Amino acid sequence: MEEPLKRYGVGYALAPKKRASFIQLSLVNLAKERGIDLIKIDADKPLIDQGPFDCVLHKLYGDDWKRQLKDYASQNPHALIIDSPESIERLHNRISMLQVVTELEIDGQMASFGIPKQTVIYDAKMVSALYLENEGLKFPVIAKPLVADGSAKSHKMLLVFNKDGLRKLKPPIVLQEFVNHGAVIFKVYVVGDYVKCVKRKSLPDVTEDNLGRLESYLSFSQVSNLNTCEKNDDKYYKLMNLDDAELPPLSFLTDIARGLRRATKLHLFNFDVIRDNRVGNRYLVIDINYFPGYAKMPNYESVLTDFFWDVLNRNDKGIESLTKGNCKKEVRVLVGNNGCGEDEGALPVSPIKMEDNEDPILV
Numbered sequence: 001m002e003e004p005l006k007r008y009g010v011g012y013a014l015a016p017k018k019r020a021s022f023i024q025l026s027l028v029n030l031a032k033e034r035g036i037d038l039i040k041i042d043a044d045k046p047l048i049d050q051g052p053f054d055c056v057l058h059k060l061y062g063d064d065w066k067r068q069l070k071d072y073a074s075q076n077p078h079a080l081i082i083d084s085p086e087s088i089e090r091l092h093n094r095i096s097m098l099q100v101v102t103e104l105e106i107d108g109q110m111a112s113f114g115i116p117k118q119t120v121i122y123d124a125k126m127v128s129a130l131y132l133e134n135e136g137l138k139f140p141v142i143a144k145p146l147v148a149d150g151s152a153k154s155h156k157m158l159l160v161f162n163k164d165g166l167r168k169l170k171p172p173i174v175l176q177e178f179v180n181h182g183a184v185i186f187k188v189y190v191v192g193d194y195v196k197c198v199k200r201k202s203l204p205d206v207t208e209d210n211l212g213r214l215e216s217y218l219s220f221s222q223v224s225n226l227n228t229c230e231k232n233d234d235k236y237y238k239l240m241n242l243d244d245a246e247l248p249p250l251s252f253l254t255d256i257a258r259g260l261r262r263a264t265k266l267h268l269f270n271f272d273v274i275r276d277n278r279v280g281n282r283y284l285v286i287d288i289n290y291f292p293g294y295a296k297m298p299n300y301e302s303v304l305t306d307f308f309w310d311v312l313n314r315n316d317k318g319i320e321s322l323t324k325g326n327c328k329k330e331v332r333v334l335v336g337n338n339g340c341g342e343d344e345g346a347l348p349v350s351p352i353k354m355e356d357n358e359d360p361i362l363v
């Protein structure tokens with residue numbers, strides 16, 4: 001008699017919008033064929049009363065959810081939690097998010113990488129052109145909310161051209177140098193060991209010439225996120241002049257992705273990269289997002305199904321590279337001298353709460 005195929009249950013706890021984009025029938029069916037059942041977790045009911053799951057996938061926020069995950073993990077020590085809330089939290093602060101990039105040590109690269117110059121301002125009194133100068137920043141700068149918690153306001157940004165534009169800023173904010181990059185951004189999707197880079201439209205370059213003529217600031221939000229239909233259309237690339245932009249070398253991006261995976265202990269994320277126009281072959285990481293819009297990635301169904309299969313089967317064989325219920329065995333982190341060692345993966349992240357109706361960065 002044929003051995004019955006072992007089945008696995010993967011619970012997913014996602015906001016309705018995320019559920020609609022990620023949990024497509026094509027993914028559910030493909031996973032099912034491989035013995036993996038994707039099961040909705042009802043966020044209105046206690047997690048502990050649901051399942052049991054071999055794996056919990058999640059992108060929800062808040063202390064209550066964190067507590068529920070912790071309780072679930074301690075009562076289900078064999079369940080994989082992808083990913084640990086502490087690791088995800090590092091990405092909720094735009095300083096700790098990019099700090100990890102500066103700590104990566106990657107040997108023998110054909111290109112260099114880093115992050116744009118940036119500073120964080122907590123106090124409105126500190127916002128001045130002089131302060132920027134002292135921090136080594138020149139106009140134009142981008143003001144980003146310090147908090148990157150997935151809310152609409154955490155994506156609301158200002159491109160500030162001169163000191164008049166600074167008056168508009170409301171801390172806590174990150175001020176980051178705007179780097180000309182030919183209006184193309186590279187989005188590098190990471191799913192475990194899998195790495196895929198796609199091109200997207202970004203902000204246009206700012207020249208010295210037009211700097212004097214521009215308004216004092218420009219507000220924008222999620223420039224690279226046009227609607228999906230437009231993106232899937234071949235014409236999109238032509239329309240946006242993306243055709244000509246050369247992708248960064250994949251092996252280079254893969255090394256960065258692997259370094260970030262180890263340092264953050266995350267399995268599901270993407271990072272935004274721009275090519276610095278001022279320097280040949282220099283790339284800057286400007287953003288890292290937890291559990292991004294994978295459905296926009298070509299063949300996302302098979303990439304994600306392979307990933308589930310891999311982690312579930314690795315788990316079965318007892319190789320614990322993921323955060324599991326009670327037992328933690330982590331991969332050694334390759335970092336510089338700035339902390340983030342084997343056990344204390346998370347950098348200090350001070351959660352800053354904003355009221356819902358507040359504008360994040362405009363006075």
Ligand SMILES: O=P(O)(O)O[C@@H]1[C@@H](OP(=O)(O)O)[C@H](OP(=O)(O)O)[C@H](O)[C@H](OP(=O)(O)O)[C@H]1OP(=O)(O)O
Pocket residue numbers: 017018021059148149150151155187222224225270272287289290291292293294296
């Ligand atoms: O909604 P989507 O599919 O555009 O995905 C968003 C991502 O777009 P991308 O895959 O990078 O094109 C988006 O990335 P960007 O902000 O465009 O860099 C974020 O990851 C966003 O999540 P959050 O609001 O930061 O929690 C993602 O939003 P959620 O789907 O997680 O809410």
Ligand SMILES: Nc1ncnc2c1ncn2[C@@H]1O[C@H](COP(=O)(O)OP(=O)(O)O)[C@@H](O)[C@H]1O
Pocket residue numbers: 116142144148154155156157176177178179180181185201202203221222223224272274286287
């Ligand atoms: N330092 C920078 N220089 C040039 N453009 C930038 C820089 N930082 C961000 N951008 C542009 O602003 C967009 C949004 O910034 P990002 O940090 O990715 O925020 P979000 O989390 O909302 O995606 C980027 O996709 C890119 O087009």
Ligand SMILES: [Mg+2]
Pocket residue numbers: 272287
């Ligand atoms: Mg981004």
Ligand SMILES: [Mg+2]
Pocket residue numbers: 148287288289
């Ligand atoms: Mg982001």
